[in-house]
Amino acid sequence: MAKSLLLDIDGVIIRDRLLLQHVKHNCVEYVRNKLPECKDPVLLNKHLYLAHGHTARGLNLMFNTDVSDFNQKVYDKRMIDHLSEVIYGTEFQQEAKEIYEFTRRGWDVTLFTNSPIEWAGPIARAISDKVSLKCPGPDVSKSYLKPEVGMYNFPRDQEHIFVDDSMKNLGTVRNFKNWKPVYFYNEIQESQLWCPQIGSIWELGLMID
DSSP: OEEEEEEOTBTTTBOOHHHHHHHHHHHHHHHHHHOTTOSOHHHHHHHHHHHHSSHHHHHHHHHOOOOTTHHHHHSOHHHHHHHHHHHTSHHHHHHHHHHHHHHHTTEEEEEEOSSOHHHHHHHHHHHOTTOEEEOOOSOGGGSOOTTSGGGGOOOTTEEEEEEESOHHHHHTTTTOTTEEEEEEOSSSOOSOOSSOEESSHHHHHHHOO
16 A cells, blocks of 8 residues: 655744744734734734634634735745745755655655645755645635645545644544544643654654654
8 A cells, every 4th residue: 555644834844933933923914904903913813723724714704804815915025035044954954855765765745734835835846846735725715724624635545644733633534544643743742642743854754664
């Protein structure tokens, strides 16, 4: 049976704190611009993300807001330039080599993310042209997102190891046949979880060796 490795991006492959704060800042500013009457866009952005898995999806569902320009506004040139600085840095390049080695060992590697192609594409290309992408369409109000079941439409004749830093996203596949969810922790390891947990790409390599 073919071996499939599904890797989340933000919080797993991309862990640079300043870069992730930049993403959050742009999301907050997007909320502020769309809802100028909102008194606390930081808190609202947090609630939108937690409740709906995506800022734009939450704005669309809760406020009937047109979010067709979300990717353009949030993943702007400054953001992509910042991303480039990170993915061509030493730490990312080292882990990119490790991920590339997974493909050499026969794994089908897919970056599995709720982020758009504008964000995920450069990251995949910086790793290898053998790495695939699974991300939402350009309008997230009309696309499936993790943890929605419809987002997990991968071939059933493969064994999938799915690595994510969200237990909610992992929970969708908890009882899926041929799926092995793995929790990626960034700061403090959980004491008890129902699935394995790792804290680095290096540890993942040991797990799937």
